[in-house]
Amino acid sequence: xxxxxxxxxxxxEDVFDGNLLHVKRDTALLPNGEQxxxxxxxxxxxxxxxxLLPTQEIILVRQYRYPVGRVTLEIPAGKLDAPDxxxxxxxxxxxxxxxxxxxxxxxxxxxxxTTVGFSNEYIHIYAAEGLTPGEQHxxxxxxxxxxxxxxxxxxxxxxxxxIFDAKSIVAILMLWEDLHV
Amino acid sequence: xxxxxxxxxxxxEDVFDGNLLHVKRDTALLPNGEQxxxxxxxxxxxxxxxxLLPTQEIILVRQYRYPVGRVTLEIPAGKLDAPDxxxxxxxxxxxxxxxxxxxxxxxxxxxxxTTVGFSNEYIHIYAAEGLTPGEQHxxxxxxxxxxxxxxxxxxxxxxxxxIFDAKSIVAILMLWEDLHV
Numbered sequence: 246x247x248x249x250x251x252x253x254x255x256x257x258e259d260v261f262d263g264n265l266l267h268v269k270r271d272t273a274l275l276p277n278g279e280q281x282x283x284x285x286x287x288x289x290x291x292x293x294x295x296x297l298l299p300t301q302e303i304i305l306v307r308q309y310r311y312p313v314g315r316v317t318l319e320i321p322a323g324k325l326d327a328p329d330x331x332x333x334x335x336x337x338x339x340x341x342x343x344x345x346x347x348x349x350x351x352x353x354x355x356x357x358x359t360t361v362g363f364s365n366e367y368i369h370i371y372a373a374e375g376l377t378p379g380e381q382h383x384x385x386x387x388x389x390x391x392x393x394x395x396x397x398x399x400x401x402x403x404x405x406x407x408i409f410d411a412k413s414i415v416a417i418l419m420l421w422e423d424l425h426v
Numbered sequence: 427x428x429x430x431x432x433x434x435x436x437x438x439e440d441v442f443d444g445n446l447l448h449v450k451r452d453t454a455l456l457p458n459g460e461q462x463x464x465x466x467x468x469x470x471x472x473x474x475x476x477x478l479l480p481t482q483e484i485i486l487v488r489q490y491r492y493p494v495g496r497v498t499l500e501i502p503a504g505k506l507d508a509p510d511x512x513x514x515x516x517x518x519x520x521x522x523x524x525x526x527x528x529x530x531x532x533x534x535x536x537x538x539x540t541t542v543g544f545s546n547e548y549i550h551i552y553a554a555e556g557l558t559p560g561e562q563h564x565x566x567x568x569x570x571x572x573x574x575x576x577x578x579x580x581x582x583x584x585x586x587x588x589i590f591d592a593k594s595i596v597a598i599l600m601l602w603e604d605l606h607v
Binding site: 310 | 427428430431432433441444445446447449450451454456457458460462463464465466467488489490491493494495496497498502528535536537538539540541542543544545546547548549555567569570571584585587590591592593595596599600601602603
């Protein structure tokens with residue numbers, strides 16, 4: 246199926262192995278028999294959680310994101326400890342670490358490929374309800390503020406640029422559709 | 427504002443300069459006075475277009491995405507020729523190259539940061555209407571099929587994994603909300 250599209254790996258090499266980023270440079274056989282170089286980021290995957298309060302507010306984290314040089318508003322999220330970690334376990338951990346909240350129920354919304362052109366990162370997205378507040382305990386090099394925003398306002402914020410993080414937009418629009426369709 | 431969050435660049439170094447990927451390794455001063463290493467991808471940005479037909483079908487492209495090793499269904503998209511290229515010009519070009527269609531109107535939906543934790547990629551997303559078909563003319567190492575999908579079905583496909591590309595999900599859910607709220 247789709248034989249006219251599929252590329253085959255001929256060779257793979259590690260060109261950068263950092264603390265965070267692992268870059269591969271592969272040689273691929275194209276559908277027309279030619280070869281091409283494919284550079285890509287190997288990523289373990291991540292989980293993200295949109296926590297919904299009975300007030301119809303969601304809980305977001307405000308943090309500085311170095312690559313874009315801006316303070317963002319995002320749903321809590323973090324990388325899997327290993328590619329085979331259960332994404333649900335990761336989702337619960339990140340919710341607790343970043344916001345302090347624990348949830349009675351986590352419901353899977355979807356899984357997204359963030360940048361299929363240059364990485365294999367998938368983010369598994371959950372909605373969290375039945376929330377109980379507690380102490381946040383972020384990583385030692387992670388600084389963030391916890392913010393409550395009405396879901397209806399968050400939907401507007403995905404339009405006007407106040408929320409521009411892709412995973413957060415997907416979560417907000419899906420949860421909004423769940424509640425209002 | 428947000429002085430408790432902001433990190434300052436102390437040093438920046440190019441650690442990988444490939445054809446597609448440009449990786450930086452910076453040293454940042456954290457809000458607590460400590461230092462941390464920040465690895466990130468420098469990206470010129472991109473535009474993406476969700477083309478809507480009068481039949482309420484959208485036009486998607488099916489293509490093989492090497493990093494995820496899967497055939498995807500995505501909205502037409504491509505990188506800016508340069509960081510200062512007008513995203514609207516890029517959007518028109520990519521729509522034409524990948525689908526052959528030209529549009530009477532392109533309307534900006536939003537701009538997303540795809541992976542704010544490890545790249546500065548922004549994708550500017552437009553809705554295209556008033557479409558006229560023509561010949562597609564993709565890049566020489568780009569193989570893709572053009573597919574029409576009812577917008578309502580595409581919304582379902584963002585849930586069940588048939589569409590998992592983040593920019594495409596954002597575009598589909600925003601356009602759906604525009605038409606049905």
